[in-house]
Amino acid sequence: MPDAAERRGQCLCGVVRITARRASGSAGACHCKMCRRWSGGPLLAVDCGTEVAFEGEDEVKVFDSSPWADRGFCGRCGSHLFYRLKETGQLMVPAGIFENEEGLIFDHQVFIDEKPDFYDFSNETQNMTGAEIAAQFGISR
Template sequence: MCRKWGGGPLLAVDCKGDVSFSGEENIGLYQSSQWAERGFCKQCGSHLFYKLKQNNQYFIPVGLFEKCEDIVFDHQVFIDEKPKYYCFANETKNLTGAEVFAQFAPPE
């Protein structure tokens, strides 16, 4: 889903719930699942965030940050669904889709 949303892997910063926005009238929301929503700019269509509803945890695309020299690429999710046409050189913690859902999706 993230590759379709952004045309490639989503490189995002886990901002927990420590997020505030100005210009909220310009933010559109898409309910992408029972447990998450995606925010986008109503003016230009830029991706703004992926948010877990249960704990208001925001994942914000790294490209939106002007200063990102201290960001560390330390894990990948849905590694079992990664296409073969790219591979990152970093050593990371890798989670399968099932592991991600077990960690973030609320119990049914």
């Protein structure tokens, strides 16, 4: 994971705290229909790998959103906490949850083929289709 660093954050109400020990320095956008339905727009997230710890785990609720991933949220305030690949345990954490967003670089977009026409980002990024991201992570859709 390039430029990995420890990042800490919390949900909106503060009952769940997260420490990502090796969070990527890159942030990306997911435009898939599920992420847009979940977040109300594209999910802007950081790949945090598997070295992630939670305080307040009793309030972490998990929704089994697909055969390949589940999504975690705070049971008290509803804040989105992670998107987790079932096979590897790899967590994508919403960038806005972190206290220290400094240094993050927005450099990639996934499921670009599912992005609606009503918005665009001006950054030059790597753009991947749903099929390309599925192949990268070994997901059969």
